[in-house]
Amino acid sequence: MVFKVTILGSNSAIPTIKRNPTAQIVNHNEHLYLVDCAEGTQVQLRRNRIKMQRINHIFISHLHGDHFFGLIGLISSMHLLGRKKDLHIYGPPQLEDILNLQLEVSLTVLNYPMIFHPINPDAHDLIYEDANLTIKTIPLKHSIPTCGFIFKEKKGKRKIKKDAVQTYNIPKDQMLNLKNGEDFIDEEGNRIENKQITDDPFPIRSYAYCSDTNYYEKIIPLIMGVNLLYHEATFTKDFEEVARAKFHSTSADAATIAKKAGVEKLLIGHFSTRYETVDQLLDEARKIFPNTDAVTDGNVYEIE
């Protein structure tokens, strides 16, 4: 089951020719989730050959422009290109007013249902769920109400071993019980232990997205042990005071959180435009948490 993150924007604040501001596509089981949507995101989708109409769920972390100014354009393009199916948007309540006002002034009645789900950025709420995945909010510490999102697979079913069906002559109607961990009683009444018939399920995988935020230890228990953590790292250590004042993080902050939360891998992004290269940001993070990557627009990270 595919689980990967495509970076559509890695800059903070301002779009440049090289780096777009924040947007990401999380692909879980071929369902596409858009996380934040800066100006230019729809072109970034084209550039990365991701079909915009495949996106059914959009999550907006907060109402700073570099995280949502591209949303109204994406919604409009989906409309102009003939979308019919539901689009679910999760974000701060005022976002709905902003979208509706802009649709009203252009006398646009969308061809498709746009379903807005207001979120409470101060809570750790379950906001999305399907058979295989949950998405919860992560309260962050920023200058306006802001939350991250954690994507976590549900506990998988046990996998029936290749030859077991034939060996034990297992009828179809017993399969689900076995996948759920029950033992098998064969036709002669023999009990065969579940472990003999099934393998352990795939481990539960998870991805946490934390942008924008100051250094904030309260998120640690919420993201403990995730496979992949994206944590903003707007500044280098020499701008730590600026970072604190602007409710942003240094790359050392991001790495410290990653280390304390025992995550597998850290991605840093949301870089200040002051940095021509990200070398210093990455070096400072890796000294604390070696398994760190600095993201670039177009990067894809698979969660194995």
Added chain:
Amino acid sequence: MVFKVTILGSNSAIPTIKRNPTAQIVNHNEHLYLVDCAEGTQVQLRRNRIKMQRINHIFISHLHGDHFFGLIGLISSMHLLGRKKDLHIYGPPQLEDILNLQLEVSLTVLNYPMIFHPINPDAHDLIYEDANLTIKTIPLKHSIPTCGFIFKEKKGKRKIKKDAVQTYNIPKDQMLNLKNGEDFIDEEGNRIENKQITDDPFPIRSYAYCSDTNYYEKIIPLIMGVNLLYHEATFTKDFEEVARAKFHSTSADAATIAKKAGVEKLLIGHFSTRYETVDQLLDEARKIFPNTDAVTDGNVYEIE
């Protein structure tokens, strides 16, 4: 005195990798005027090496997203990059609400004065004036209130001939009178005709921007004889019915208007994304009005 138009976006409706939606920079006498501001305009400015902070006046023709979704991002970036000087925005009244709402939710108080000038798209009003230039609205025929803009130089002063000052021993305090067309009385009381001392002023140059609009003959007297006309041409002739229904023009419509208005040169743009190349659009226009160009992002047109 420079007078040129830089095309920042030539597509209609949807941003693609090749073509941005509508935005243009009119440079008159090194004053930069931004006309419409689709999503991605601020990156197009960077790509064309035009400094955003040099723009002091922005004109929005109407509230369809492909003409203004990039404005809030541009305003925000000007703020984040430390702008202090006034920014004047001219557009439909509801635009002010849209901008203010988005600034409010992000708790943004701009570093600079943003001065909003509501325009009446149904009138032919003088909305801007300086020593050398006037800008007036042009009512257009579209599905929502929409206007174009005509940039027209003021009548210039007569130019004093190179040798006249020495030949006639003209004192400095007489110069302005001569530039204004008065005759010169020399020290001995001789009247020298103005024509002997001065040359005709530069001819008045003008640029008219008409997007979006159906074929609409009422604009003809307002744009009569302009040096350069930009007229939208969303469709080819075989989509004329679609053009009518959507309140857009074919390239033949644009060319017919150009011909009837006796303009010098026609630019067509705002092309539907259905067209891989603009050859057919251009051919159909040139059959009616030969001096036509189809614009592409990055094109610059000087008005001589």
